[in-house]
Amino acid sequence: MPKLMADDIATALKRRIAAGDWSPEGRIPPERDLAVEFGVARNTVRKAFDALERDGTIVRQVGRGTFITARDADTLAATVARMEDTSPADMMEIRLLLEPAAAAFAATNASASELAAVREAHQAAVEAREMPEFEHLDAEFHHRIFACCRNEFLKEIHNLMRILRNQAPWFDMKRRSFSEERRHLYCDEHQAIVDALVARDPDRARSAMAAHLRTVERNLLGRNGPDL
Amino acid sequence: MPKLMADDIATALKRRIAAGDWSPEGRIPPERDLAVEFGVARNTVRKAFDALERDGTIVRQVGRGTFITARDADTLAATVARMEDTSPADMMEIRLLLEPAAAAFAATNASASELAAVREAHQAAVEAREMPEFEHLDAEFHHRIFACCRNEFLKEIHNLMRILRNQAPWFDMKRRSFSEERRHLYCDEHQAIVDALVARDPDRARSAMAAHLRTVERNLLGRNGPDL
DNA sequence: GCCAATTGGTTCACAATTGGATCACGGAGG
DNA sequence: CCTCCGTGATCCAATTGTGAACCAATTGGC
Numbered sequence: 122m123p124k125l126m127a128d129d130i131a132t133a134l135k136r137r138i139a140a141g142d143w144s145p146e147g148r149i150p151p152e153r154d155l156a157v158e159f160g161v162a163r164n165t166v167r168k169a170f171d172a173l174e175r176d177g178t179i180v181r182q183v184g185r186g187t188f189i190t191a192r193d194a195d196t197l198a199a200t201v202a203r204m205e206d207t208s209p210a211d212m213m214e215i216r217l218l219l220e221p222a223a224a225a226f227a228a229t230n231a232s233a234s235e236l237a238a239v240r241e242a243h244q245a246a247v248e249a250r251e252m253p254e255f256e257h258l259d260a261e262f263h264h265r266i267f268a269c270c271r272n273e274f275l276k277e278i279h280n281l282m283r284i285l286r287n288q289a290p291w292f293d294m295k296r297r298s299f300s301e302e303r304r305h306l307y308c309d310e311h312q313a314i315v316d317a318l319v320a321r322d323p324d325r326a327r328s329a330m331a332a333h334l335r336t337v338e339r340n341l342l343g344r345n346g347p348d349l
Numbered sequence: 350m351p352k353l354m355a356d357d358i359a360t361a362l363k364r365r366i367a368a369g370d371w372s373p374e375g376r377i378p379p380e381r382d383l384a385v386e387f388g389v390a391r392n393t394v395r396k397a398f399d400a401l402e403r404d405g406t407i408v409r410q411v412g413r414g415t416f417i418t419a420r421d422a423d424t425l426a427a428t429v430a431r432m433e434d435t436s437p438a439d440m441m442e443i444r445l446l447l448e449p450a451a452a453a454f455a456a457t458n459a460s461a462s463e464l465a466a467v468r469e470a471h472q473a474a475v476e477a478r479e480m481p482e483f484e485h486l487d488a489e490f491h492h493r494i495f496a497c498c499r500n501e502f503l504k505e506i507h508n509l510m511r512i513l514r515n516q517a518p519w520f521d522m523k524r525r526s527f528s529e530e531r532r533h534l535y536c537d538e539h540q541a542i543v544d545a546l547v548a549r550d551p552d553r554a555r556s557a558m559a560a561h562l563r564t565v566e567r568n569l570l571g572r573n574g575p576d577l
Numbered sequence: 578g579c580c581a582a583t584t585g586g587t588t589c590a591c592a593a594t595t596g597g598a599t600c601a602c603g604g605a606g607g
Numbered sequence: 608c609c610t611c612c613g614t615g616a617t618c619c620a621a622t623t624g625t626g627a628a629c630c631a632a633t634t635g636g637c
Contacts, residue, residue: 164613211501
């Protein structure tokens, strides 16, 4: 008979919580069940829970159950909230990481109709004259490339970036950096990307996209990107 | 059996809305039908709808029905909901894209204390014996590398991936693929990454991480990754 | 224009589950 | 002998799900 079973159970529970046995923000099995599982009286489990409750790792609610107090870092909502503070520089760094790869994927994986959709978005952007409309079509162009990748997760990550970039501070920045000359440059670079996709040339697609993004970075942040 | 069904149903509904199951005209089946479909009392479905109505994803009208408000798949919440269905293969593809780059960033940018934190997590993982604990420390190791990158957005993306991988279907998959032998292999590969970081060698860090992830991919998906 | 069917809104009593609290019992150890 | 701690049991209080009934608004057919 080991001394202080309650303490032992408390530490065992802590480890299992830390290990993620019951997902964060999740519910812990009822005291009665755990008592059976540990082969111990319910009162003893309660003692153990008392300790965990005191140091704040769990919360108990009559009639509902016992819950792990999720640390902020471990919830989707908190993570997304933190993303909303992303700086333009950080964002550009990630775009530079993901989009050339996405363009390469697209060059190998895209179906004919998907390619047509990309060209169509490009064409629409060429014809757009005002800044908000061009902005929207530009984003659509990039998004359709991601839609060719055969990777839903990558597509959703880009979706996320697009939403973040559509929020107020970004919009002002884009407006300030916009000019007719730059719009033409972007269209040319888009054309180069489309050409590479149509040619099914992943490497050229990758480098065309990288070149384009470095241009965007230069215009947006007023400095040279790294030479990748 | 009160097991917080309303919450479960609410998240299920959110996901189906995000996925566009019964869009596009925006109408959701009647409460009575859904109650049957979920095998649950109508009152319970109503509870779930109450939550969705509060956070504005649906609108209800007596005599007409329940409708999706944000038909736009362009909200953060919907995007994240769709991410929850990410397949392991897609996830691994993105990890293979981001983590080697992150390791390279870390090799150049990490502060001494951040490097120490990475080593500490590695050491703890080496000493862990049980599968859930090792799993958790393994994730922590990877996350601390991202924390060295000087890119908050990249860090949060990884956080997001970590949370997704902690959900039920993934957990079972990881458990099945786990073995003592593989744990040792992972530890060795982690060591190689740590060595490269300490040596401040971005290229070696990148390739060590890539090699590690290909091992993980092989074990998790039971096939060879592409030779990058 | 009226009526019936559909659909969300509301309320109620009931049962099941779950944490909260207390008590008597018994063994281990001082 | 006395204290500490786990056991087993009992009862309480809070929450949730169930099933049913009825109301109110909308729609569509007659």
